[in-house]
Amino acid sequence: MTIPRLSVLAFIISAHFGGAALAADSVATKHAITHEDVWLMKRVGAPLASPDGRWAVFPVTDPAYDSKEQWSDLWIKSLSDDSPARRLTFSKGGEGALNWSPDSKQLIFIAKRDGDDAGQIYRIDIAGGGEAQRLTTLTLGARTPKFSPDGKQILFVSDIFPGNASEDDIKKTAKERKDRKYSARAYESFPPRYFDKWLDDKQVRLFVMDASVGAKPRDLLSGSKLAALPGFGGGQGDEGQSLDAIWAPDGKAIVFAAATNRDQLARASAYTQIYSVPVGGGEATQLSADKHSYGSLKFSADGKTLFTLTEAEEEGKVYDVSRLASFAWPMTSSTPHVLTAALDRSISRYVLPAGSNRVVFSFEHAGLEQLHSVSYNGGDVRDEPSLPSGSINALSAGGKALVGVWESAINPPEVYAFGNGAPKRLTAFNTERAASIDWQAPEHFWFKASDGRMIHNMIVKPANFDPSKKYPLFAVIHGGAANMWRDQFVLRWNYHLLAQPGYVVLLTDYKGSTGYGEEFARAIQGDPLKGPADEINEAVDEAVKKYSYVDGSKLAAGGASYGGHLTNWLQATTTRYKAIISHAGEMDLIMQWGSSDSIYGREVNSGGPVWGEQAVWRTQSPVLQGGNHAKGTGFTTPILISVGELDYRVPANNALMNFATQQRLNVPSKLLVFPDENHWILKGENSRYFYSEVQHWLAKYLN
Template sequence: MTIPRLSLLAFIISAQLTGQAFAADAVQAKHAITHEDVWLMKRVGAPQPSPDGKWAVFSVTDPAYDSKEQWSDLWIKSLSDESPARRLTFSKGGESSVNWSPDSKQLIFIAKRDGDDAGQIYRIDVAGGGEAQRLTTLTLGARQPKFSPDGKQILFVSDIFPGNANEEDVKKTAKERKDRKYSARAYETFPPRFFDKWLDDKQVRLFVMDAELGARPRDLLSTTRLAALPGFGGGQGDEGQTLDAIWAPDGKAIVFSASTNRNELARASGYTQIFSLPVAGGEATQLTADKRSYGNLKFSADGRTLFTLTEAEEPGKVYDLSRLASLSWPVTNPTPKILTAALDRSIARYALPAGGNRVVFSFEHAGLEQLHSINYNGGDLRDEPSLPTGSIGSLNAGGKALVGVWESSINPPEVYAFGQGAPKRLTSFNTERAASIDWQAPEHFWFKASDGRMIHNMIVKPAGFDPNKKYPLFAVIHGGAANMWRDQFVIRWNYHLLAQPGYVVLLTDYKGSTGYGEEFARAIQGDPLKGPGDEVNEAVDEAVKKYSYIDGGKLAAGGASYGGHLANWLQATTTRYKAIVSHAGEMDLIMQWGTSDSVWGREANSGGPVWGDQAVWREQSPVLQAGNHEKGTGFKTPILISVGELDYRVPANNALMNFATQQRLNVPSKLLVFPDENHWILKGENSRYFYSEVHGWLAKYLK
């Protein structure tokens, strides 16, 4: 059948209009963010490039509301062609601590598979294929495995019980403890607990084994004088203490950082020094001789320089910049060279690409984390190509390859290649889902606070934003305080999900925040709540003045951890907010000092011990301002209080005191207790419930 010319033209126009309608529908199809969007975004781990620079391996977690249905596997992506990433492992439990063999043919990692009571070392042949093989069967498991420079041995971290000399002893002690009739814990050193775990008396150790099936691990530390020191230990992690340990370039020694004053943490700052330990056996040699802290150790490709991040641990100060430093190898001078001494920023992460003499690193600034570099001598600081928004979340080098994770608040994490011109996205795990959401990048603005400091802020707008409408404002306060609001995709307090019902969200980096220099971060010393709280209030004033779409009569504030502290302080000192949300917020500085898992930093921040004459302990405790109604302040604003029962950083007694005080004063208040959560709400259904309660509380008092 032949279509007449006029009819054909009409058909074409009709098709074009239909296509335009479909395009308009596609635009309209974008939806306001949901909790499912936030929770079910795939979680992309830090990529580890192979030593030859041809491959990158990383974890990808497929989240689920039921943790039993969640999967996490390793994926591999070619760095030399455009072929898509492919799944490398197929196990529900997940893998961590990935490390390549020097020839780029094998991987080792930690996993807990069928029959494993603790994480063990597994090896997989990337070049030849096949199933992963378990290399260890230790009672207390293994962590942080690393191939030796020749690929013939593996270094890793594990634990022993006091008095144990070998694995047989560990197994016997573990059985005795499992069979004993009492459940009491005993402590003679501080702290007894950490975040959501009561600590035990296991002792961290370094082990070496041949990279073969059935090889017997050797404990390098237990017989040394260093390990016998009462203050010896490592940093505290989720799986126990950690020791930052790497192989020396010749494979004959292990270089690691460790503490020798862990037994003094209730009365002094902890610090870590660098040590060397011969693989053949013998005593450890201390390589640095000061009271700084060192970590994140890496050797240059030629093996002549040892790089590290270091903090001064300056006595009486609450914050020290993390700086990049180096020592020549072998170490002859114990005093490191501080390469970023002139840079007033903390180095977040760094990498050493082969084929040059430059260190590539990132640091926080004004909501972003971007790339920079410096030469091995600490000169010629440069900005490196970075994306103009968002934040780098990991950075690693393999050969000349430089890879990491980049994200923004509207671009969930993906793997990127850096260092060769503009950053290049290598994966697309979340791009389709992200494209279907109606959201905007945050808007940045600065203002000068009353104390003369320039304060950075971000504004997040709700879906379907109309600048001609009026929106309530929700000032969300970050924790820390040594932290910074970042342009990144957040799960626990997702900016866009908080804004979703029709709120403008204000994110303020008050004094005490990182990303603005050492003095700015230290400015809360002696002023832990009032000064930062004043700046949050001033930021709200500035936002209301600057943006005509904000309804200055409908204000709310809230936060978690230190943000919860400030939320409680705002409730005690102003009645301008219609509603407050406080998660894991302290009520009494003295109580928090005595019941949390850290005390010395709080003491330094308040100018002395609680039994001294420092007024800060009393004058900046929210509960002690609760009844100041004669001043027109005190607790009056309706408040939603939430806490994890397993939170040992800001223990639940703070929330209980908060709720008791609100009820005593007849303030509209609601207490949410999560029995199975710690400092953060990490379970899917708990998170969904938390957001629904926050939205319901705000709606009740703002709409």
């Protein structure tokens, strides 16, 4: 059909303005982010690709404000077609520590279901369907299960009580402890507690069992000299200590990383070495022979190379870059071949895609985390196709398939396929909700600080942003300090929710941050608070100068953990901010050293023990700047202080001292104590209340 010229013009005009109207309607329907938007976004976990590359299984949490109404299940997505993901399990408790059988037909995982007092191993038949079967009924539960190369056995981590040699012994000891009349805890080694848990004397072990219901697990390290060492153990986690363990390619041994100096944690850093133990049990053989740390062990498909991440654990340094290394297998040398020796970045995660002689990995840099690769021989690091913004926070390879989770500040996590051209989104759990929010991607900028370092920053703008208007600036400070602000969607201190009332949020990676190399991260040694705080102040100056919409007369600062430490220092040393928000921030370096669950690293950072001659313990403790108040240079800014009563990383005595200091000096101050929270505010209604208090405090002193 031929359309007359006039009709064509009318059609074009109609289409143009009709489209504009639709776009305007779309913009009009967008809303400023709410706490419900943040909290109720579905939480998409790390996918695990099947060995044949056909499937990816991943957890998805349906959050709720009432934890009793929250659900978490496994979903499965085909990697060979565009069919939508489907739910695989239907249980409220959730599943974790997923592992595929070598033939890609079965999946094992850890879950705590009806009748389970601790997490147990379950197996589900992916090929045949049906309900998951419980494989273990251990008193102390199981963690991180892995199928053997032939799929007939399962390796996992569990615990024993001292002196126990069997499950019957463990069950008996557990009952005796439950029935005893006293409630005291006793300790002879450090640390006695971790984050929000008092530790006990359980000892971590490796177990192997047949992959069948009712099979009897075998403790591989029972009676061994290695396990008997007082410092034997692994990394501490919420569920206990972990041992990074994998099957040897021939299935006849277990290769694992463990520490033997955990009993020295009050005066030294723990380091993990590589060991091997026969599947039949017996003495372990030490394979590496240095004082580095090794972890994230993986074998190449042909079984000829053992890959690992390694850290030098350099004596007297506060941070070591994590590098990718390898050993020939069987190991003929205890000296690793470092593949990323020239890369001054820490490897976050890596995978070994089949049919390739390259290792694919990611690392942090300037607010982003993208994909890179290096050959098995090392040295030739190159970029791999990634999205231009945001961060990869999970990665898995199965066959030739490469899957992971990508997110950004305005794109909540979804599963993506990588490695074959441009990344491809595979799920859409949050895309519709995200599209309804009025938000913008962070804007990046750099500046040169007075110490000569180039400092990276991100600016986040509020909804309905108008560049012709003036907005107060809220400088939000990340914790760590070995951390980095990332272009990602976060629950705690969500950038856009903080900006929502009409603030511009400034996110600065001060010296001590990761993502900028080893020297940059180590630069806070001997200067834990003043130097980083100076750079934050300079970043604020730069933002005021660079962006005309920033109102330099209305400034606020806040942060949590190490960010809380720096916030307290700012409040003690400057009056430029109109409001301060401090969560889990230390007030006295000496008190924090003596009451937290980590002390040796603090000594290294300050140059020696608290009883030494190092002045930093006193000159950079915020509380000892109280005299500044009389000089009118600090301790005058209204401060909102919050803390979890169960926080053992930055214990509540810091917040109590902070509040006491403010009240003593007659500074407007408010203390929020969360009796059922630890280092983070993790419960829905507590989080909603926290954000509302932050917004009220800022509004009171900025608007």
